[in-house]
Amino acid sequence: MAAPTSQQPSVTEREARQVAEAAREQGWRKPSFAKELFLGRFRLDLIHPHPQPAGEDVRRGEEFLAKLRDFCETRIDSARIEREARIPDEVINGLKELGALGMKIDIKYGGLGLTQVYYNRALALVGSANPAIGALLSAHQSIGVPQPLKIFGTQEQKDTFLPRCARTDITAFLLTEPDVGSDPARLATTAVPDGDSYVLDGVKLWTTNGVVADLLVVMARVPKTDGRKGGITAFVVEADSEGITVENRNAFMGLRGLENGVTRFHRVRVPAANRIGPEGAGLKIALTTLNTGRLSLPAMCVGAGKWCLKIAREWSAAREQWGKPVAFHEAVGQKISFIAATTFALEAVVDLSSQMADEDRNDIRIEAALAKLYGSEMGCLMADELVQIRGGRGFETAESLAARGERAVPAEQLLRDLRINRIFEGSTEIMHLLIAREAVDAHLSVAGDLIDPEKSLSDKAKAGAKAGGFYARWLPKLVAGPGQLPTSYGEFHPDGHVDLSGHLRYVERSARKLARSTFYAMSRWQGKMETKQGFLGRIVDIGAELFAMSAACVRAEHLRATGEHGREAYQLADVFCSQSRLRVDELFGRLWSNTDELDRKVTKGVLGGSYAWLEEGVVDPSGDGAWIADATPGPSKRENVHRPIR
Secondary structure (H helix, E strand, O other), rough: OOOOOOOOOOOHHHHHHHHHHHEEEEEEEEOOOOHHHOOOOOHHHOOOOOOOOOOOHHHHHHHHHHHHHHHHHHHHHHHHHHHHHOOOOOHHHHHHOOHHHHHOHHHOOOOOOOOHHHHHHHHHHHHHHHHHHHHHHHHHHHHHHHHHHHOOOOOHHHHHHHHHHOOOOEEEEEEEEEOOOOOOHHHHOOEEOOOOOEEEEEEEEEEEEEOOOOOOEEEEEEOEEEOOOOOOEEEEEOOOOOOEEEEEEEOOOOOOOEEEEEEEEEEEEEEHHHHEEOOHHHHHHHHHHHHHHHHHHHHHHHHHHHHHHHHHHHHHHHHOOOOOEEHHHHHHHHHHHHHHHHHHHHHHHHHHHHHHHHHHOOOOHHHHHHHHHHHHHHHHHHHHHHHHHHHHHHOOOHHHHHHHHOOOHHHHHHHHHHHHHHOOOOOOOHHHHHHHHHOOOOHHHHHHHHHOOOOOOOHHHHHHHHHHHHHHHHHHHHHHHHHHHHOOOOHOOOOOOOHHHHHHHHHHHHHHHHHHHHHHHHHEEEEHHHHHHHHHHHHHHHHHHHHHHHHHHHHHHHHHHHHHHHHHHHHHHHHHHHHHHHHHHHHHHHHHHOOOOHHHHHHHHHHOOHHHHHHOOOOHHHOOOOOOOOOOOOOOOOOOOOOOOO
C-alpha cells in the first residue's frame, strides 16, 4: 500500500477551471426557465400556470407539518440551545422518533417520502424554532448520505444505508479542507486502492454534523495510475471507523448549536462497495446533489422572513414615538414594506423551484442556485432591517431583554445565525461565477473555441462559422418582443386587482436587454470575460431579480385563482416588483459605469504594501497561529470529540 502524501496538489488556474468544468453537468435535456431568461427569452409558459402538488402529497405533507409544529412548540427550547451552544440529545432523539431524519427518503426505506415542497416548508418551520436544528436536518438530507445515494447509489447501497438514515443515523458531507474551499482541484485527502478497499488519509474542515454523525460522505482523491482513471471520488464512510478522529468542535458567530468540526482520517479502510459512482465522479455527484439541495437554505430564509415580519408588525404597532406607532413613520414603514414584499417573493421563488423539482419536467439547476443566492442575501437584509426597527432592543440579546422584564425577542441572534448562509454551500461570490458560467453556456458552446488560446486556426474557423449561424438567428430576436405590447400578459390584470402585467412586460424587455449586454461583453472582452467578476456578478443579480419578479407575479395570480388572499397577494407582488425594478435599473447602469478597474488597482496596491501606512494607529487583538492550520496526513495527536447520539 502506498504511503500517504502530505503534499498539497499543485494546480494552475487553468487546470483548476478544467476540473470544475469537467464536473459541471454539460447537457440541457430539459427546459429551464432561468436559462432561457439569461438568453433573452421570457418563457412564462414554463412556470405559469403555477405547478401544483398531488393531493396525496399534500395530505402527507400537511399531516407531518402539524406534528412538527407541535414538536417545535413543545419540545424545542431555542434559548437553551443558544445558552448551552448545543442541541439537547433528547431533542435530536425526538426528531428521530418523529421521522424528521427521513423527510426526503422514500417510504420503502422507512422514510416519510415528502416532496421537495413540503421538505422545504418543514425546514422553514423547524428553522424558525431554532436555525441550528434546521441546519442539522438540512446537512443530513440535502447534502449528506441520503441525497447522493438516491441519485447515484447502487440498489445494495440504498438497501444498506437509507433505512439507517431515515430513522437513526445522522450523516454529514465532507469536502472542504483547511486549504481547500471552492477550488476542489487542490483537494489533498487521498483514497489509495488496496485490494477490495480504499485507504483514506487527510483532514476535513467545517464538517457540519461531523461531530455527531454516524455516516459520512467523504470526497477524496484516488491516485491516477495505469489502467485507473482516479480523480476526486465519493465514499460512504462509517464515522466510527478506526483511524477517524474528530479533533475539534468548531464554534461560530451564529448557529451555536451546530455540530461542526475538524475530522482527521489516518489509514481509514473503506470497502470498495462503499464508493458512490465511479472513480473521478465525486465532484459531479456533489454538484448534482446540490442542484436541489441548495433549496434548503432559501427555505429557511423564508421562515426567517416570516418571523421578521411578525415581530416587525407587533413591535411597530406597540412602540410609539412622537404621538403615533413607529410603523406609521415613513422611515420605519419602508422597512416593514421591504420585509413583507421580500418574504412574499422569496417564498414564491422557493415554492416554484421546489414544485418544479418535484415535477422533474424542468432543469432547475440555475433556478435553485438563484434561489440560494437571492435568499441568503435578502434573508440577511431582512434580519438587519428588523434589528434596525427594534433599535437598541434589536442589538440586545433575548436573555438580557428577559432579565429586565421585556419580551425575549432574539433579533440579534437571527442576524448572526443567517449570516453564514451567504457562505454555506457556495459563497455569494462563488455562486455568481457558477451561475454566470451556466448563463453564458449557450455562447461558449458555439463560440468557445474562438476565444480558447489553445485551439488551432482551423478549429477557430469552424467555431466562427458555427457562431455566425447561431448569432444570425438569435440576435434579431432580442430587438423586439411582447414586453413592448401594452396588451401583453393581460391575465395578470384581473378586474378589481392592481395591474401586474406591466411588471411582466418589464421582465420580458429586461431579459432581452440582459442577453444583449452579455453578448456585447463577450464581444468586447472575449477570453478575458471570465476575469470580469464584477460584471458577471451584476448580470447574475439582474437575472435573480427578474426570476423573483416572475415568481412573485405567478404566485399572486395562483393565489387569486384559488381564492387564497388574492387581493393582498397582488398588492405584495406589485410592491415587490416596484422595489425590484429600482434595483435592476441600478444594476444595469453599473454594468458599464462602475469602479471595477479602480478597485483592481487599489487591491494591487494594498497587497503590495502601498497603503500599509493607513493601518497605523491601531492594535491587532488577534492571537498567534498560522493563517491556515497544518493538515499534514498522519495519526491524530488530539482527543476524539466524536459523540454519536443514541
